[in-house]
Structure formats: structure tokens, C-alpha cells
Amino acid sequence: MSADTRRGGSRMRLRGLVRKEFLQIVRDPSSIAIAFLMPIFLLLLFGYGVSLDSEHIPLALVVEQPNADTASFTAAFKQSRYFNPVAYADTREAEQALMAGRVNAIVVLRQDFSRQLRQADGAPIQLIVNGVDANTARIISGYVEGAWEKWLEHAALQRGQKLDVPVQMEQREWFNSELRSRNFLVPGLVAIIMTLIGALLTAMVMSREWERGTMEALLVTPLSMSEVILGKLIPYFILGMGGLVLAVSMALFLFEVPLRGSLWVLFATSALFLVTALGMGLLISTVARSQFVAGLVALIATFLPAFLLSGFIFDIGSMPGVVQAITHLIAARYYVAILQTVFLAGNVWSVILPNVLGLAVLASVFLGLTWRNARKRLE
Amino acid sequence: MPAADHMTAASPAANPPDQNALEVGGVSKTFHVGARQVQALQQVSFRVRHGVVTGLVGPDAAGKTTLLRLAAGLLVPDAGTITVLGMDATTQSLAVQGAIGYMPQRFGLYEDLTVQENLDLYADLQGVPELARGERYRELMHMAGLEPFTKRLAGQLSGGMKQKLGLACALVRQPSLLLLDEPTVGVDPLSRRELWEIVYRLVREQGTSVLLSTAYLDEAERCDEVVLLHEGRLLAQGTPAALRDTMRGRTYEIAATNIEKRALQYRIAQAPGVLDSLIQGDHIRVVMVDNSPPNLGILLPGVSGIEMAPVPPRFEDSFVALLKEKSGNEEISRAPLADKTLTDLTHADAGKPIIEVHNLQRRFGNFYAVKNVTFSVGKGEVFGLLGANGAGKSTTFRVLCGLLPPSGGTLRVAGADLRLAAAAARARIGYMSQKFSLYGNLSVVENLRFFANVYGASVYGLSGKQGTSRINWALEEFDLAPMAEYTSGDLSLGYKQRLALACALMHEPEILFLDEPTSGVDPLARREFWSRINALAERGVTVMVTTHFMEEAEYCDRLAIMAAGEILTMGTPASIKAQARSEELREPTMEDAFVGLIKAHEQQEAAA
Numbered sequence A: 001m002s003a004d005t006r007r008g009g010s011r012m013r014l015r016g017l018v019r020k021e022f023l024q025i026v027r028d029p030s031s032i033a034i035a036f037l038m039p040i041f042l043l044l045l046f047g048y049g050v051s052l053d054s055e056h057i058p059l060a061l062v063v064e065q066p067n068a069d070t071a072s073f074t075a076a077f078k079q080s081r082y083f084n085p086v087a088y089a090d091t092r093e094a095e096q097a098l099m100a101g102r103v104n105a106i107v108v109l110r111q112d113f114s115r116q117l118r119q120a121d122g123a124p125i126q127l128i129v130n131g132v133d134a135n136t137a138r139i140i141s142g143y144v145e146g147a148w149e150k151w152l153e154h155a156a157l158q159r160g161q162k163l164d165v166p167v168q169m170e171q172r173e174w175f176n177s178e179l180r181s182r183n184f185l186v187p188g189l190v191a192i193i194m195t196l197i198g199a200l201l202t203a204m205v206m207s208r209e210w211e212r213g214t215m216e217a218l219l220v221t222p223l224s225m226s227e228v229i230l231g232k233l234i235p236y237f238i239l240g241m242g243g244l245v246l247a248v249s250m251a252l253f254l255f256e257v258p259l260r261g262s263l264w265v266l267f268a269t270s271a272l273f274l275v276t277a278l279g280m281g282l283l284i285s286t287v288a289r290s291q292f293v294a295g296l297v298a299l300i301a302t303f304l305p306a307f308l309l310s311g312f313i314f315d316i317g318s319m320p321g322v323v324q325a326i327t328h329l330i331a332a333r334y335y336v337a338i339l340q341t342v343f344l345a346g347n348v349w350s351v352i353l354p355n356v357l358g359l360a361v362l363a364s365v366f367l368g369l370t371w372r373n374a375r376k377r378l379e
Numbered sequence B: 001m002p003a004a005d006h007m008t009a010a011s012p013a014a015n016p017p018d019q020n021a022l023e024v025g026g027v028s029k030t031f032h033v034g035a036r037q038v039q040a041l042q043q044v045s046f047r048v049r050h051g052v053v054t055g056l057v058g059p060d061a062a063g064k065t066t067l068l069r070l071a072a073g074l075l076v077p078d079a080g081t082i083t084v085l086g087m088d089a090t091t092q093s094l095a096v097q098g099a100i101g102y103m104p105q106r107f108g109l110y111e112d113l114t115v116q117e118n119l120d121l122y123a124d125l126q127g128v129p130e131l132a133r134g135e136r137y138r139e140l141m142h143m144a145g146l147e148p149f150t151k152r153l154a155g156q157l158s159g160g161m162k163q164k165l166g167l168a169c170a171l172v173r174q175p176s177l178l179l180l181d182e183p184t185v186g187v188d189p190l191s192r193r194e195l196w197e198i199v200y201r202l203v204r205e206q207g208t209s210v211l212l213s214t215a216y217l218d219e220a221e222r223c224d225e226v227v228l229l230h231e232g233r234l235l236a237q238g239t240p241a242a243l244r245d246t247m248r249g250r251t252y253e254i255a256a257t258n259i260e261k262r263a264l265q266y267r268i269a270q271a272p273g274v275l276d277s278l279i280q281g282d283h284i285r286v287v288m289v290d291n292s293p294p295n296l297g298i299l300l301p302g303v304s305g306i307e308m309a310p311v312p313p314r315f316e317d318s319f320v321a322l323l324k325e326k327s328g329n330e331e332i333s334r335a336p337l338a339d340k341t342l343t344d345l346t347h348a349d350a351g352k353p354i355i356e357v358h359n360l361q362r363r364f365g366n367f368y369a370v371k372n373v374t375f376s377v378g379k380g381e382v383f384g385l386l387g388a389n390g391a392g393k394s395t396t397f398r399v400l401c402g403l404l405p406p407s408g409g410t411l412r413v414a415g416a417d418l419r420l421a422a423a424a425a426r427a428r429i430g431y432m433s434q435k436f437s438l439y440g441n442l443s444v445v446e447n448l449r450f451f452a453n454v455y456g457a458s459v460y461g462l463s464g465k466q467g468t469s470r471i472n473w474a475l476e477e478f479d480l481a482p483m484a485e486y487t488s489g490d491l492s493l494g495y496k497q498r499l500a501l502a503c504a505l506m507h508e509p510e511i512l513f514l515d516e517p518t519s520g521v522d523p524l525a526r527r528e529f530w531s532r533i534n535a536l537a538e539r540g541v542t543v544m545v546t547t548h549f550m551e552e553a554e555y556c557d558r559l560a561i562m563a564a565g566e567i568l569t570m571g572t573p574a575s576i577k578a579q580a581r582s583e584e585l586r587e588p589t590m591e592d593a594f595v596g597l598i599k600a601h602e603q604q605e606a607a608a
Helices: A003-027 A029-049 A068-079 A091-099 A113-118 A134-159 A181-211 A214-219 A225-254 A263-287 A291-308 A321-327 A331-344 A349-373 B064-071 B093-097 B115-125 B130-144 B159-170 B189-206 B240-245 B261-270 B315-327 B393-400 B422-426 B444-460 B464-477 B493-504 B523-538 B573-579 B590-607
Strands: A057-063 A083-088 A105-109 A125-129 B022-033 B036-048 B053-057 B079-084 B100-103 B177-180 B209-214 B225-230 B233-238 B251-256 B274-280 B283-288 B306-310 B353-364 B367-378 B382-386 B408-413 B429-432 B511-515 B542-547 B558-563 B566-571
Touching (some): A003 A225, A003 B115, A057 A134, A068 A113, A068 A134, A105 A134, A181 A225, A181 A263, A181 A291, A181 A331, A225 A263, A225 A349, A263 A331, A263 A349, A291 A331, B036 B079, B053 B064, B064 B079, B064 B209, B093 B100, B115 B130, B115 B159, B130 B159, B159 B177, B159 B189, B177 B189, B225 B240, B233 B315, B240 B315, B251 B261, B261 B274, B261 B283, B274 B315, B315 B523, B353 B542, B367 B393, B367 B542, B367 B558, B382 B393, B382 B523, B393 B511, B393 B542, B429 B493, B444 B464, B444 B493, B464 B493, B493 B523, B511 B523, B523 B542, B558 B573, B566 B590
Parallel strands (some): A057 A105, B036 B233, B053 B209, B053 B225, B100 B177, B382 B542, B511 B542
Antiparallel strands (some): A105 A125, B022 B079, B251 B283, B251 B306, B274 B283, B353 B408
16 A cells, blocks of 8 residues: 555545544434533523522611611612612511521611711611621622712712712723623633533543444554544534534624624634543543543543633632642633633733633643554553 | 554565464463453464464353454554464554454444445445445445345344444455454344355355354354364364364264153263263263263163164364363262252142243334243243344343333233232242343352342341351352352353352242353353253253253253244244254254244245
8 A cells, every 4th residue: 555545545534434423423312412402501501590690689677766867778778789678677577587598688777877877986787697608798798888888978968068988989890891790601601512512522422432342343444543533523623613603603692792802713712622622532532431431531520620610600819729720720711711801801812822822732732642542452 | 653553564465375364373461350360362372274264262251352353453462473464463453454354243333324324434444445336335235135224224223134234344345354253143043144154155256264253162163164262272273073073983862761851961961981961852962081882771770761872973062072171071060959948849730830921012112022922831841932132032031020011911920910919920030130130349148148138138038047048058059159258240250150040049939030041151161050950940940041042942841932022933942943854954953943934934024
């Protein structure tokens, strides 16, 4: 066999493998489910079902001695979209409501509210917050403080005097000015979906070939191992890009997430991440030869980290140092950073480029290891 | 990339006459399974000649698959060399793979691809030029009889069709050497015959060299040459005739009119000078240790009405002789179970129907796994269900054991209607499944204790004391005491089979269901197993057994031959064989009878 016919044969062999893979994808409901139904389900779940915003927090209001001042203050709460205030007659009753979980916090306006208000170091209101969920508790106390300051300012203005506050804080949210959690969850989800297709699905279909004994037959053909690897890379790359188009369309048109960067940057970086994910999937399949093991390993080594350690939901900056260090090994971390930047901020190269570099390093490590470990042997 | 994957300049040359298709020289191979080492092959050397069919024959765990994988370049030997068509299988594996055809045990088919798509894939992978394909496909599909099915998914083919498609895929680019790993396992005898015809046509018309592995000893006789393997060692190599001839003058058939066949077999097995004895329908086949004629007075003292006639030797005789030589001819036939705790069921209503099945049906969706099956089994009878994979044997069994509800028909087992009182019936049956249902990571004694407990604690009322005595009985009776603390997963197949049988007998069942109990074990272990079964039957235990070994069917009192969920015929082994008798075929085998029945059935189906 000359080198030339070998190359021609290579094209034929690859074509055969890719065609076979697509026929299998089309006929196997579980591939379709992982590649298309799961993304849609996840997007709908996170787009509509899960919200990290705190709005309409149930709140108990206890006014011990109603007067004009208290009425004006409670009106401020009632207007706020953050709270759903419920009036309680006394503190005991409100505490019971807190215990029962009907309210998340209690605001008590004491009898001497008006007097305290006019004293220099007065503390006219008491705030009790359910601290079980520390995050929500912080948000609530922040909101109540904000509402209190706003009301003080407002009241002072009405009385025609200037309030004596040394520093005025003016908050302004950039990039996600409406503070919609959907706007950063949905781009992050794209990373999860690509991990599913690239790593989980690919590891499982590869191990399926071992499990069903078809790999043994494939290996005893003139296929080289690089052709076997390419024969899986190409179809699942195309499938993954299809999943990307689906996810991005849903993000832009259904959830109306803004895309401030350019589409080509989004697709180019996504392609890089997909290759990294495929590398992980193929690397797993060189070790795991049953679908069960491959699925479990892929879930634990790729999917869960992409969920928890990528900054998709939990901010990496607030993780403990050790965990922060570990996130550098998680490919999704770089991709989530890129996605959130491209969607919400624009083509910020100073953010995109280092992350692209991180992805490129991981991709070459995974593919390199796959290359080294994959042997045309059964051992 | 490993160096071995690079293409080397060697080409699958025209076969030089002085060179062998395959040369195996001093090959050893060890696998590591957890902390254990399994020596799959030890110092094996043999040659496979060009243009003939060589059989790699041996029971499970003999090393057959390992050898074929080594030859295909899928494994690297620990020691020794393998030369395939003049190329080294380790360093030139890619070139070797370009020149051979290989069919793994499960045929290597993509079940979600159609017949045509499977062919296309392998044609692409093997680099068959587009122009040559049409002609080649037609030829292969015609040969495999798959022409009408090219658009069918491979997963929806029958076992025999899958096997032929697998073969077609391995042949899509004419290989010089064809390696087939147990190509005939679990397929019906007709398909087996067809496969052999295809293989011989290849050899005859295209000069292909073939190496195929098989656990069926009767298939060895169809090979031009055989390589006998046992536990990773080479036992013998030669033509089947030469191996058989060593047994000439040592084989006889004995029938007696006034002694029951199982008792007769037991007595013969104990007699001096007897190497092997088997129940064969209504007579006993005997192999002597040497070729001095046996003396009936010594063989069966005090038994009258004996007829003895010499019969031609078989390949299996020489295999058994070789194995026994190796193991020092230890006692394998045993006395009827010396079990004082087991009740003797013999005299209480012997022969009365204990299993009655009428018009049994079992449907899975639109598919009838069992349709209109009717039979009855008498107390103390050994009743066999013979058929290929997918014939409905296991489904029938599961229904009878109350594991699957029937879709239609009536059935009574041990006097209980299974639809109404499955638990009551189950207390009186023992079930040994194909895979032995042992807990691989428990020890032998723990497995026994577990099964005793299961029966004792919940269903069968084995109290603590009785349970302990049953465990002691099992350890002693099945020679398991020396390995009581061994992890059962580490036992050899023969011992696993013994343990599984012991577990199924813990609660002294009246009926024993054995689902393919001996597939894969060597002939000695199979004989030992059957001597135990015979002893149980002697004491009145009813035994139902499924098998696809034709030979095993001969051990049964009566049997039913099944195909596609139906019973084709039922009767004693002798009467079933007699159905196939004709002018050309004076002494038909069970396989001849089976093949005849399947052909007749297919013609009937086609006519309807």
C-alpha cells in the first residue's frame, strides 16, 4: 500500500465512521435526548423556574403605636417590589409567623418611634431576620437598610431640612442593570449544555462501542487510532455546535438576554470549549469501558464541576482559596467567564484572551493524553 | 501514537507455499483481574496451514479468545512470537489487520444500523473500492441468504442471520486469513450447518485460510485440523481423524433390557477398565481405558440381557481421554447422593404428572416468545427443552418458575396453579439459572448460608439447625469443603456450577429447573454434573433442563425441540432421532433430527 492510497483510504474510512455515527445518533433516542431535549429542559428550568433574585420577600411589620410617621414609613415598604409586608399586632405573633416560615423577617416600629427618630443616636426600628439562609438574610437586611435610609432622606426633604449624612452612596449596576439573574444564568447554561454533549454524550457513546463489542471489530480493520478519535470528534463537534445554535437562539429570542459582544467571538470561543469538552469525554472513554462507569465519571469529573465550580451559579471569588485554585482545572470556568462577558459586556479582550488561553491549554492537555492513552489494543 | 500503529511496508503477499498462515511460538499471556493473576496462555506453540480450516477447540477459559485476539494484534503477548501471514502481529499490527478478516464473539455488528449500512461501514473501513462493491455485496448477501433483508436493522435479525451478517462484514474485502471467535455459539443447528458450508466454500473457491474457535466438540470433527486447548495449555494438535484413531477399538454401546439406564450407567462407570460412560438415548456409550475387549462378566456381574456392540470413536472420546490422562483419571462418577436428610421421593406416585402445561403463551408486546406450548412431565423424569437462543426455552422456564406471568394457557406445577399460588409452587422448586446467580464477592459458605437463610427465614421454613446441616451436607456432597472460604467469583467454572447446584438444592426441592446448566464447562465437569443430576432423578426428583448441546439431549428421558416459541416435536431421544431416519441416513444424530424439523417447519411457514 503506498502512502497515497493510504491517505485516500483514510478519507474513505473517516467518511464511513462519521456516517455511521450520524445514523446512530438519529436512531438512538438517548443521544437526541441528551443533545436536544436536555438543553431545552435546562434552559426552560433556569430561564423561568430558577431565579436568584430576591423579590416579594414576605415581611412582618409590627407597629406598636401607629401615627403619621409610622404610616409614612410602612407605605414606603408597601410600594417596594422587594417586599410583601404583612401587618402583625404584636411581636409575639410576628415571631410565630417567622418560626412557621410564613415570613422571612420582622420589622418592629417601637412605641417611641417618633421620639427616637428625632434623637441624634436614636434606633427607632428593630429588624429580625431568619438567618438560616445566610445569603437571603444579607439581602434582606441590605434592602431594609436601604429602604430606611431612603425614607429618612425623603422625610427630611419633606420637612424642608437637609439630612445630615456624611457620605451619600449611589448604587449603579453595570452590565446587568436590571439585575435579572436570567441574564447571567442563561449564558452560563450554554457551558453546561456543551459539557453535556461534548463530554457526557461522547464518553458514553464511545464506551458503548466497547460494551457492545463493536470496538473490537473496528480495531481489527486498517483504522488507525487517530482515525477512531477523529471519527468521534467530528460528529459530536457538529452535534455540539447544533446544540449551541439552539441554546443561543433560545437565550436571545426567548429569554431576551442581550448579546453585547459579537456572534463570531461567541462561536469561535464555543468551538474551542467544545473541543476541550470532547477531549475530556474521549479521555474518560480511554479508561472507562462500560457506559455506566463512563457516565458516572463524566458526571462527576465534568458536569458537576461545570455546574458548581465554573462561576455559573456560585461566584468563584467568594470560594475558599483551595477551591478557587481547583477551579483553574475546570474548563467550564474559562468558558463561563467568556460567555458572561460576550453576552453582557461585549468583546472585552482583556477578559476573553486569558480565558481563551486557559481553554487552549486544557484542550491540548486532554487531547494529548487521549492520544497517548488510546491504543489499538484491548488492554 | 504508539509505534505499532504506523504502517509498515509489508503487504499481504500471495501466500508462499512454504509459509504458514499463522505461527504461534511459545506464547504466554497473563491478565490481572484486580489483585489476581490469571494465566490465560502458557507456552503455547502451533501452526495454522494455508488453505484449510483449523479449529481452536476447548471449553471456556481455555484461552481461545485470547489467542485469536493476539493473532489479530489486539493484545500483546508476555512472551513468544505470533507471525500472521509472514508479519509480526505485535510490531506490524496495522498491516496484519489490513490483511485478515476477524469476527469477534458478538459479531461486531451495529444493531441500530441496517444490514446494508453495516456492510457499507466495513467496506469503507476496509477500503473496498466503490466500483467493486456492488458485485461483492451481491455475492456476500447471496452466500449469507440475506438478500431480502438488506434494509432490516441488524438488531432485528435472528441469531443465525446476525452471525452470517457478521461473517459477511469480516469478508467484505477478501481476507487471506479469517479469524472467527466462537461463530456458532447459541445459534440453531441449521444455521450452524449453513455457516460451515460458507466457510468451506471460501476455503475451496478462494483458498482462504480459516482459524475458528469452538466449544462444541462435535464441530471439531468438521475441521481439517484441530488445536486442542485446555486451561491455557496446548493439549494436542492434529487432524480430527488422527486424534480419533487413538481411540479405535475402545468404544462400545451397551444396552440392557432389565435394568434402568441410569442405574446401568452408574454401574458401568464404577466398573474397572472403563474410562468414560455416557447415557445415549436408551443405551450407554462406553469408552475403555485400552483396546482389549471388555469382559461383560467383569463389567456388569450378575446382570443379564445385555447387548454390547462396538461403535466408531468420536473426537470427544479423545478429548476426554487426554483430559483424564492429565488429571490422573480421578473418580468423577459418583454414587447416588448420599443424603440422609433428603427424602426419598421414588416410590410415592412415581411417573404421575407433576408439571402440566396447556396452551401456554407468553407475549412481549406483539412478539410471541412462547406460543401454544403443551406438555407434561412425570415425577422423577428428566425432561429437556432443546433449542437455539431465542427459541423460547428460557421464557418457558421463567413462566414455570413463577418469575413471569403467562399471557395465556394453564399450568400446574407440583399440584399448584401458578396463576393463583405461585409462592406455594415456588417453595417446591429449585432453579439454577444460566449465569449461576451466585454472589461473586461472597465466599462459598456464605453463598450457601445465604440461600439456606433465604429459604429458611422467609419462604421455606429451614430452621437454624436444619439449615446448618444442609450447609454441611452441601460442602461434603459437592466436595466444596476445601474451598469453603474461597470467594466464589474466583472459582473455576466447574466449581461455580457445583456451588450453584448446591444452592438450588438447599431446600430439597421436588422439581429442579436447570437453565443451560453446562454451557461452557469442559466435558469432564459436564459429565460430573450429569452424574449428580442422574442421582437426583434416581431418587425421584423431577428435572427440567434447557440446553443447546445436542449431546446433552441424549441424557434426557424425554425432550421437546423448540423453535420460534413453538414445540416442533416431543418424545424420547430415540423416537425423535428415528423421525429423521431415511435411506441415506440410517443412523441419524440428534442434530440431523433437529435440522430436519427446522427445515420442515420453515417450509410449512413459507407455504402458509
